[in-house]
Amino acid sequence: MGTEGFAPLQVTLGRVAFGALVLLAILVIKRERLPRSARTWGHLAVAAFLLNALPFSLFAYSELTIPSTLASICNATSPLWGMALSVVALSEDRPTRRRVAGLGIGFLGVLTVLGAWQGFAGTDLTGTAMALGASLSYPIGWIYVRRTLGGTQHSHLAMSSTQLLLATLQLAVVTLLFSPPPTAYPIIPLLAVFALGALGTGVAFLLQYGLVAEIGPTTAQMVTYFIPVIATASGVALLNEHLAWNTPVGALIVLAGAALTQSKPRST
Secondary structure, eight states, rough: GGGTTOHHHHHHHHHHHHHHHHHHHHHHHHTOOOOOOHHHHHHHHHHHHHIIIIIHHHHHHHHHTSSSHHHHHHTTHHHHHHHHHHHOOOOOGGHHHHHHHHHHHHHHHHHHHHHHGOTTTOOOOHHHHHHHHHHHHHHHHHHHHHHTTTTTSHHHHHHHHHHHHHHHHHHHHHHHSOOOOSSOOOOOHHHHHHHIIIIIIIHHHHHHHHHHHHHHHHHHHHGHHHHHHHHHHHHHHHHHHOOOOOTHHHHHHHHHHHHHHHHOOOOO
């Protein structure tokens, strides 16, 4: 809905800007402060690029040439990338057999929800590569945050607020250079971008920081598997889209995979 009134980079910029504004408002209400350390700001600038500016822009451009279904499948590869990278980069977050099995089952559930067996005739390779690059950027970013800012004393609110603020500055520069300013601000696309920024970026990133700190970046990336499920359910409820058999079946498979990643073997 946002791209009906704005260019991809403008949607991305609005997304991080509205997300930053919401978190900064909460920061003021709770009387917390942004980090003062230049080192922390430097690391968060890298995180803002890897977790916000780069993947959000890549997905925005990829969906100009590939269907959103294929983009969702590419997005759902993020936990699998994270599992492979954690073996090399995070000794404390090595995947167990149960976690590997859960991730695999979850990915199968995503493919079921999206009806991947129907195929993608005439798929654009460049758009697909951009979507896959975006999904790879997420685990790289969260592993970077875990390794460089894992023991910080700052709250998740302060960290995520600073990160989205830095992403807004990065995208503002890029948008000014590569995208002409909008000639109008239609209300429906503007509200759509606000919702995406305030809820799907600001509040969501605040929750994601807590998840990564509690269960590690590999398992935290499991949330990616729920995006197609929730998106499909929202499409049915809000946009009168058709609900096929594979959606609830795939959702149950995703839930089973998620439960398996969080289960622990019985002690004897």
